[in-house]
Amino acid sequence: MIHILSAKQFDRAELEYLMKRAQEMDTIFQSGGTDMLHHQILATLFYEPSTRTRLSFETAMLRLGGQIISETDVTFSSQSKGEILADTTRIIAGYADIIAIRSKNVGDARIASEFSSVPVINAWDGSGEHPTQALLDLYTIMKDFPEVLNDAPLRVTFVGDLRYGRTVHSLSLLLRNFPNISLRFISPDILALPEEYRMQNDFQDEALTDEILTTSDVIYMTRVQKERFPDVESYNAVKDRFLFDGKTVAKMQEKAILMHPLPRVNEIALEIDTLPQARYFEQAKNGVPMRMALIAYCLGK
Amino acid sequence: MIHILSAKQFDRAELEYLMKRAQEMDTIFQSGGTDMLHHQILATLFYEPSTRTRLSFETAMLRLGGQIISETDVTFSSQSKGEILADTTRIIAGYADIIAIRSKNVGDARIASEFSSVPVINAWDGSGEHPTQALLDLYTIMKDFPEVLNDAPLRVTFVGDLRYGRTVHSLSLLLRNFPNISLRFISPDILALPEEYRMQNDFQDEALTDEILTTSDVIYMTRVQKERFPDVESYNAVKDRFLFDGKTVAKMQEKAILMHPLPRVNEIALEIDTLPQARYFEQAKNGVPMRMALIAYCLGK
Amino acid sequence: MIHILSAKQFDRAELEYLMKRAQEMDTIFQSGGTDMLHHQILATLFYEPSTRTRLSFETAMLRLGGQIISETDVTFSSQSKGEILADTTRIIAGYADIIAIRSKNVGDARIASEFSSVPVINAWDGSGEHPTQALLDLYTIMKDFPEVLNDAPLRVTFVGDLRYGRTVHSLSLLLRNFPNISLRFISPDILALPEEYRMQNDFQDEALTDEILTTSDVIYMTRVQKERFPDVESYNAVKDRFLFDGKTVAKMQEKAILMHPLPRVNEIALEIDTLPQARYFEQAKNGVPMRMALIAYCLGK
Numbered sequence: 001m002i003h004i005l006s007a008k009q010f011d012r013a014e015l016e017y018l019m020k021r022a023q024e025m026d027t028i029f030q031s032g033g034t035d036m037l038h039h040q041i042l043a044t045l046f047y048e049p050s051t052r053t054r055l056s057f058e059t060a061m062l063r064l065g066g067q068i069i070s071e072t073d074v075t076f077s078s079q080s081k082g083e084i085l086a087d088t089t090r091i092i093a094g095y096a097d098i099i100a101i102r103s104k105n106v107g108d109a110r111i112a113s114e115f116s117s118v119p120v121i122n123a124w125d126g127s128g129e130h131p132t133q134a135l136l137d138l139y140t141i142m143k144d145f146p147e148v149l150n151d152a153p154l155r156v157t158f159v160g161d162l163r164y165g166r167t168v169h170s171l172s173l174l175l176r177n178f179p180n181i182s183l184r185f186i187s188p189d190i191l192a193l194p195e196e197y198r199m200q201n202d203f204q205d206e207a208l209t210d211e212i213l214t215t216s217d218v219i220y221m222t223r224v225q226k227e228r229f230p231d232v233e234s235y236n237a238v239k240d241r242f243l244f245d246g247k248t249v250a251k252m253q254e255k256a257i258l259m260h261p262l263p264r265v266n267e268i269a270l271e272i273d274t275l276p277q278a279r280y281f282e283q284a285k286n287g288v289p290m291r292m293a294l295i296a297y298c299l300g301k
Numbered sequence: 302m303i304h305i306l307s308a309k310q311f312d313r314a315e316l317e318y319l320m321k322r323a324q325e326m327d328t329i330f331q332s333g334g335t336d337m338l339h340h341q342i343l344a345t346l347f348y349e350p351s352t353r354t355r356l357s358f359e360t361a362m363l364r365l366g367g368q369i370i371s372e373t374d375v376t377f378s379s380q381s382k383g384e385i386l387a388d389t390t391r392i393i394a395g396y397a398d399i400i401a402i403r404s405k406n407v408g409d410a411r412i413a414s415e416f417s418s419v420p421v422i423n424a425w426d427g428s429g430e431h432p433t434q435a436l437l438d439l440y441t442i443m444k445d446f447p448e449v450l451n452d453a454p455l456r457v458t459f460v461g462d463l464r465y466g467r468t469v470h471s472l473s474l475l476l477r478n479f480p481n482i483s484l485r486f487i488s489p490d491i492l493a494l495p496e497e498y499r500m501q502n503d504f505q506d507e508a509l510t511d512e513i514l515t516t517s518d519v520i521y522m523t524r525v526q527k528e529r530f531p532d533v534e535s536y537n538a539v540k541d542r543f544l545f546d547g548k549t550v551a552k553m554q555e556k557a558i559l560m561h562p563l564p565r566v567n568e569i570a571l572e573i574d575t576l577p578q579a580r581y582f583e584q585a586k587n588g589v590p591m592r593m594a595l596i597a598y599c600l601g602k
Numbered sequence: 603m604i605h606i607l608s609a610k611q612f613d614r615a616e617l618e619y620l621m622k623r624a625q626e627m628d629t630i631f632q633s634g635g636t637d638m639l640h641h642q643i644l645a646t647l648f649y650e651p652s653t654r655t656r657l658s659f660e661t662a663m664l665r666l667g668g669q670i671i672s673e674t675d676v677t678f679s680s681q682s683k684g685e686i687l688a689d690t691t692r693i694i695a696g697y698a699d700i701i702a703i704r705s706k707n708v709g710d711a712r713i714a715s716e717f718s719s720v721p722v723i724n725a726w727d728g729s730g731e732h733p734t735q736a737l738l739d740l741y742t743i744m745k746d747f748p749e750v751l752n753d754a755p756l757r758v759t760f761v762g763d764l765r766y767g768r769t770v771h772s773l774s775l776l777l778r779n780f781p782n783i784s785l786r787f788i789s790p791d792i793l794a795l796p797e798e799y800r801m802q803n804d805f806q807d808e809a810l811t812d813e814i815l816t817t818s819d820v821i822y823m824t825r826v827q828k829e830r831f832p833d834v835e836s837y838n839a840v841k842d843r844f845l846f847d848g849k850t851v852a853k854m855q856e857k858a859i860l861m862h863p864l865p866r867v868n869e870i871a872l873e874i875d876t877l878p879q880a881r882y883f884e885q886a887k888n889g890v891p892m893r894m895a896l897i898a899y900c901l902g903k
Contacts, residue, residue: 033340039635041664052392055370059396062342062368067664069657091654094887095661285395334641353693356671360697363643363669586696
């Protein structure tokens with residue numbers, strides 16, 4: 001049975017297949033939907049709230065002609081958690097054809113998959129993986145740069161909090177499947193990418209220079225949060241380096257794109273929204289066809 | 302694109318069209334539903350809880366053959382609210398075909414409509430507008446008095462808290478489109494209709510007299526809440542004037558109707574429920590065909 | 603109009619009919635679903651949370667081709683409760699074709715049924731009835747022992763907290779319709795079955811002996827909760843008598859089944875889950891076809 005648990009589970013061939021399916025699903029999505037999954041049910045178990053991720057999954061299932069059952073109670077007891085999760089999963093797997101689960105406990109999605117008689121999709125488990133976000137991020141890049149599938153070179157720069165930003169970790173893992181995509185990581189030292197995600201050729205620095213801005217095809221921005229710093233001074237020392245406004249974006253190539261997993265606070269100024277490089281709202285929307293592709297894939301359609 | 306934001310946006314022709322559509326939708330509703338909106342999705346974003354309004358919208362969409370995604374989290378951050386609402390709207394508009402939004406902040410529905418790529422329906426925004434309630438109220442009146450569309454005269458009396466009762470404000474605006482409908486406003490002085498909603502010929506008084514009761518075609522009752530008064534004495538002085546029981550209703554004409562936006566507390570005695578004038582439960586039910594008509598209208602169907 | 607309010611409402615013929623319908627629905631469920639209830643809506647009003655019961659009802663309706671509107675707000679005011687419940691029911695009955703209601707107030711489902719213009723199903727009302735659980739329990743027994751419908755003998759043993767365990771009460775009522783089913787009740791004295799549910803021939807004891815284990819066709823286990831005892835000592839004195847592990851189950855006949863309404867805590871060891879007698883997850887799953895049968899029955903299908 002196919003579960004979607006980690007960005008690590010995909011090889012190049014599988015990624016190419018999923019990108020192609022997402023593209024097909026995009027056409028279906030743009031035209032409304034299909035009845036492909038008529039009579040099938042997706043259970044969304046969100047023990048950690050996330051409106052946009054949950055609604056993205058639910059939209060995907062509805063556009064495929066399926067139906068939804070949903071639980072969003074965040075008071076799910078943490079006591080004797082392991083056992084309860086196993087039992088809940090077995091029961092819900094008796095109702096639904098596929099389960100999307102979100103939990104703040106690392107590994108919960110994998111536990112659920114071990115006890116489930118139907119496919120399980122990890123919709124984020126704590127500081128762990130967020131594979132469906134990584135896949136929709138990859139799909140967003142592929143829509144603008146389809147030649148990457150034929151190994152054209154591409155420069156992707158991650159900016160901001162690369163230490164705690166799980167979407168950066170998962171996406172960087174996926175991009176490693178494309179040898180001509182070069183990765184650059186720009187962050188304050190204390191928010192640098194963890195060792196386990198780095199490779200020898202990666203460029204890494206603290207400064208978001210004009211050189212970086214002008215030579216990147218993709219800039220993947222994340223938020224630098226004050227609470228990650230030991231004191232206000234060290235935060236103040238770097239915070240302005242990681243804000244994007246119209247002037248910053250003006251330095252980017254015209255065909256380059258600016259991505260962000262959202263929600264943003266002030267790291268991307270509103271004035272950017274209408275610039276041609278802004279891609280974060282399309283990115284969010286791309287979650288629907290990508291998740292349509294994943295649900296269909298898991299269900300063998 | 303058509304948004305439903307305010308009772309002020311409708312002219313007479315549009316109201317007549319919507320009443321006709323609601324009537325057609327009523328026939329569909331009574332017979333179960335239609336597949337007219339197959340593959341279309343309504344997002345209900347209720348940042349202020351309201352079971353009956355939300356379920357009325359959702360029922361309307363389901364009876365049209367569409368589907369629902371829903372968010373009812375009331376902890377929606379109020380900090381940096383404007384930005385978050387704009388971003389959330391843009392993202393949800395990427396998922397759904399139409400959005401119904403409820404918020405306690407006046408103007409939120411309009412802000413959402415400015416950032417949305419799909420139609421937005423205002424399901425109440427704070428002390429502001431509640432246009433879909435006003436339309437279902439109008440539809441309820443039209444069902445009993447269809448000759449009003451041909452400018453037959455009608456006497457509508459509003460009773461109770463006319464100062465804070467938003468449904469009274471919105472409905473009175475709609476009724477101004479029918480020159481032969483005369484409006485009367487009965488309330489304690491401190492709960493009188495705000496100046497902006499009054500017109501020169503309106504009758505206004507503090508006493509719900511037998512003369513009023515016997516000559517009204519429609520009585521629209523609202524609740525007088527103790528907390529609106531400066532002290533208990535002033536509340537006690539008026540409260541009994543604004544309670545309806547069997548004896549009050551007996552004074553109404555047989556073909557007259559008694560409306561109430563619900564929920565009630567004690568201002569309408571249970572004994573009235575079975576009397577021929579009671580129309581408040583039908584009124585609530587009329588929300589379904591009226592909202593079916595509005596959703597179809599916004600979606601160009 | 604047919605409402606499902608109490609296990610007491612069913613006679614033998616009706617139970618046999620419902621078991622047969624559940625079996626037919628099981629076939630439909632296993633193959634995905636049907637469009638039998640296209641355009642029909644189930645309202646799930648859960649004023650007391652219960653993920654698995656609510657999702658079981660919703661799955662049942664979706665598998666029948668119907669749709670769902672749902673309210674799970676547990677802050678439903680208890681003040682002037684009676685009136686609000688009556689009004690809410692009348693309004694929701696104007697939207698939906700059938701209502702499933704759960705409340706912690708005994709009798710709420712019956713009150714709702716009195717004010718509803720559509721069928722009402724009691725999804726548990728406080729310490730009162732839980733008729734749909736009793737029916738799915740009966741269906742689970744019938745799947746393993748279909749000859750019971752032809753009055754073959756069967757020995758059913760209830761174990762644990764028989765005083766507060768409402769599922770035991772409701773199921774025992776249903777089993778009384780089958781004269782050759784003998785019931786045995788094993789519990790600590792202070793958790794014994796209330797007088798009103800007992801019959802003269804019932805076996806009742808405090809000890810779960812090997813004799814009981816080896817001669818039962820069905821063991822229906824429930825949890826013994828510490829807080830039901832006057833002091834820790836009296837709890838400690840009995841608690842180990844009412845735990846099942848692999849060794850306990852090994853004493854059961856091979857064709858016997860072990861049931862539990864779930865959730866469990868530690869009264870059934872995880873090692874049992876894979877044994878042939880374990881039936882509690884199938885039992886939970888059986889809620890779907892049983893509730894499909896009940897919804898169809900109420901709607902005259």
